[in-house]
Amino acid sequence: MAAESYDRTEGLSNLLDSSKIHAMDAAILAVGSELLGTDRLDTNSLLLTRTLGAFGVELQRKVVTGDDVEAIVQEVGRLSRVVDLLLITGGLGPTADDLTREGVARALERRLIADDEMLDDIRRKFERFGMSMPEVNRRQAELIEGASWLINSRGTAPGMQIDTDDCVLFLFPGVPTELERMIESSLIPWLEEHSEGLQTETGIVRVACLSESTVEERIQPAYEEFGRERISVLASPADIQVRVLVTGRAEERARELEAMTDRIAGLVGRAAYSRDADGTLESVVGELLSAAGKKVATAESCTGGLVAERLTRVPGSSEFFEGATVTYSNRLKRELLGVKADTLDRHGAVSREVVEQMAVGVVARLNSDLGVAISGVAGPSGGTAAKPVGTVHVAVAEAGSEDVDHQELHLPGDRRRVRRLASQWALEMLRGRLLR
């Protein structure tokens, strides 16, 4: 196995000392002319950096090169001399422009050796799909001298691991799903072997509808208690993620992660809605609704159905989502929701009075437990001096309650952003109501 043969490499022996694992550094080389074009970025590197980060390996460089053997030789040659771990993605396919094998072999001055066993393996993969292997795929069974194969269970291109005196190289295919699987089956076991249980893990606290500076201010004490470098704040519109980093062995990690996210969620207050990277605001609202045995309906104007669309992204949403109306015209606000003509005339469609009637109306007409209503000016046109673009009213009503929640918002940005922010506030107000 790869990891065992690594133990025998003398030049890297310092890496085997777990106390020094954090000094290991790495580079990522992505091969593929399409990655130098105007549309695609090397997103594979994010999969790899997450894994490297989890083991405290420091990334020194990311390089992208085209399907050009001279360029590959150059980059592999120099990178393998400056880092301990070189991760190469792409260029392992069967066609003439797949040149990673050749490039790496030349850079390391090693031969390519046809491996009959691997060739049989690849042939069988094709046969399983009732096809015969094209002759070009023979190239995928050529192993760089001294390398070991890495199994690719999701495609025909196997990977390789090569241990040199200076560096350990991993060659992975560029197809993201194949790479993802091989990170798990090859890279993580290798890193585990060489980190002796010491790992870095990320915790998260998700926060809705607070400004970045407010969050920063509130979590100030956590910066002081845990160290500023272990906490980072990632802001997107009306949705902030506070991330914490913990390094250690499994049990201490779990303990410390909990302590840190507890403390931060406590400092942030009610706006901290989830500690799960996949816990979107809509899924959290869905859970609260399901737990309460309640269903919600939406009545939307400027958001055009975005709140309903977000709620129904959640698998199983029929359990907590009743239905929605999108009422763009005043006529539909009257006919579908029972908003009074008089109220529309007197206050205009974008007003507290109208959204409150919309929210009450959608609860009654759709026979739901809760109703959320939104009316606003998303732009680019339609704004006035009194109600400029970004003016949005949101209301939440509940069956059997007189008490209707209302907020008037003044949201920044273009049409897309105003709609996105308005949907976020609507979900957050719904969450607030459910927590009361």
Next chain:
Amino acid sequence: MAAESYDRTEGLSNLLDSSKIHAMDAAILAVGSELLGTDRLDTNSLLLTRTLGAFGVELQRKVVTGDDVEAIVQEVGRLSRVVDLLLITGGLGPTADDLTREGVARALERRLIADDEMLDDIRRKFERFGMSMPEVNRRQAELIEGASWLINSRGTAPGMQIDTDDCVLFLFPGVPTELERMIESSLIPWLEEHSEGLQTETGIVRVACLSESTVEERIQPAYEEFGRERISVLASPADIQVRVLVTGRAEERARELEAMTDRIAGLVGRAAYSRDADGTLESVVGELLSAAGKKVATAESCTGGLVAERLTRVPGSSEFFEGATVTYSNRLKRELLGVKADTLDRHGAVSREVVEQMAVGVVARLNSDLGVAISGVAGPSGGTAAKPVGTVHVAVAEAGSEDVDHQELHLPGDRRRVRRLASQWALEMLRGRLLR
């Protein structure tokens, strides 16, 4: 000016011959430790590759390095020896970890010289905002020996252009809006000067709801007529972009682009819905509705409002969009849309009969000219042997017409993808109806 001083550089004289401009090659170096983390990619490089592509400059490498002066020295040193044009972004800020100036100066063995005039400029920028310049910003006024300044009208960090015997280097700030402006004010004029009007332009034909292989097959004659290397096919779910590349001077470019996109759109047939990079399917449908003076309403089940949400993304959608209902439950299908209980019992909610009644119902109840209805199984649960996940029925009805269009779809993928594909087919069926 930069361009003039360039003319005097002998080593690069071959680049000045416009017939050879397409042999110019380039590399991009992005500086910033955040670009080596787990969240951010160097998206600035896409702004730059688009510009390089427009002038036929070939990109050889993209490199990302942290805020590490030794790494910058290494990368600038080697890249400036292998390419004609080196574009560097980031690391021009005022703080201690902004090391691009130092790194480039050391790589080129040149000094950094304080420029009092630039210092005054920066000071004035701060004063315009009623602030005094922090002392750290002094560093931004240090010019690399022999370089010329590039104006940054959107920030305090000026850029630089340095002409060496081997290479022309541009140093740009990493803030995307600042970079974008400086590409226009500095890089494009320089490229124009050295390409003498020869530029490359991209044309596009957008295609809905055809498979990639069908599109490939249909445009085969265009590959032969115009050359395969000038046409590329970019596929996303039920939405394909055929891109064509044209190089030449302004008038020939326009003529050839039109000829190529005409031919390709003709070969693809009716599914080619736009030749505008910003022409989304929803905006094209909106234009057709507006031109016909008609309004549409949607009745959605599994898409949860996504079709309504897409239509209302289009600015001014109130002109052609009436409203929508999202009817998740059978009860709401009956109450809001008048679907017959008997039909629901006999055929189930996911059936031709039910979506047809939904489409007719939404036209009548919302008083619109056209109605689109969708009912399906988006998953992950809810599938049966007879109606597996991905089964979706779509119908389009029109006021005053007995003729209801219907399609039964079997869509691949997870919940998110099934919903996205179903919304795409619904919009495409609506377009088909409007074109009839």
